[in-house]
Amino acid sequence: MRRYSKQRTRMINNHLIARGITDERVLKTMATVPRHLFLDESIQNQAYSDNPLPIGSRQTISQPYIVGLMTEALELKGIEKVLEIGTGCGYQTAILAELAERVFSIERIASLAFRAQRTLDSLHYHNILIRAGDGTYGWSEESPFDAIITTAGAPKIPQTLKRQLAVGGRLIIPVGSQSSQTLLKITRLSEEPDDIKTEDLCGCRFVDLIGEYGWKG
Ligand code: SAM
Numbered sequence: 001m002r003r004y005s006k007q008r009t010r011m012i013n014n015h016l017i018a019r020g021i022t023d024e025r026v027l028k029t030m031a032t033v034p035r036h037l038f039l040d041e042s043i044q045n046q047a048y049s050d051n052p053l054p055i056g057s058r059q060t061i062s063q064p065y066i067v068g069l070m071t072e073a074l075e076l077k078g079i080e081k082v083l084e085i086g087t088g089c090g091y092q093t094a095i096l097a098e099l100a101e102r103v104f105s106i107e108r109i110a111s112l113a114f115r116a117q118r119t120l121d122s123l124h125y126h127n128i129l130i131r132a133g134d135g136t137y138g139w140s141e142e143s144p145f146d147a148i149i150t151t152a153g154a155p156k157i158p159q160t161l162k163r164q165l166a167v168g169g170r171l172i173i174p175v176g177s178q179s180s181q182t183l184l185k186i187t188r189l190s191e192e193p194d195d196i197k198t199e200d201l202c203g204c205r206f207v208d209l210i211g212e213y214g215w216k217g
Helices: 005-019 024-030 041-046 064-073 091-099 110-122 159-163
Strands: 053-056 059-061 081-085 102-107 128-132 145-150 165-176 181-188 196-204
Touching: 005 024, 005 064, 024 064, 024 091, 041 053, 053 110, 064 091, 064 165, 064 181, 064 196, 081 091, 091 102, 091 110, 091 128, 102 110, 110 128, 159 165
Parallel strands: 081 102, 081 145, 102 128, 145 165
Antiparallel strands: 053 059, 165 181, 181 196
16 A cells, blocks of 8 residues: 555645645545556556556546545545446546445446456455446435445536535536536435535536437437
8 A cells, every 4th residue: 555655645746636626535535546457557657747648448446636636526525325326447446435335336348347346455445346337227116325426527417416415415416418528416405316415616628428419328
């Protein structure tokens, strides 16, 4: 775990604190989770630079700043049930598992879901359930969720996810075209799923959310 610890500290200072991430729990967690172990050995030395990196199947791990920003916006205190759409390599999943009580994560590409599960098992995470499938349906049997994070860009907010959000819960999702999106923070205000507060966090560019309530693959 000590390997790359200097690079992790530099990542925290230069890419997170310097760009306005202040949540101490998020900073502490990202300073300890070994991001390089989620990547292919040939690119592990780039793990702590502020870039997205390839994880196979034409998908990417998000840059550290975006992971920090999205996680901070979820306002996790340690007691939440969280849904993640887009497990990818499992790095964001590990961050969520450190900061919340339980994490349910869905990945469309089965080989990525399998590899993420293996990595997370090797790091001894026991509060994560991963399944392969179309996350735009959400995970209704486990709803409502206190927080939902979508790590792929959607044409609009899937109604399914609004419905599966607890009252007071937060949904972080990139919404826009396939070439650029706005990262949105949605807070559900009442039992009525469309009674929401919407905040724009920043412009961004994510891979496509492909599925029934996303882009058609
Ligand atoms: N958070 C991830 C990580 O730490 O590696 C990065 C995820 S990557 C930017 C987005 C992921 O969303 C991809 O792995 C992609 O296959 C997945 N994805 C796209 N559409 C999906 C869907 N409908 N359901 C579940 N996963 C989906």
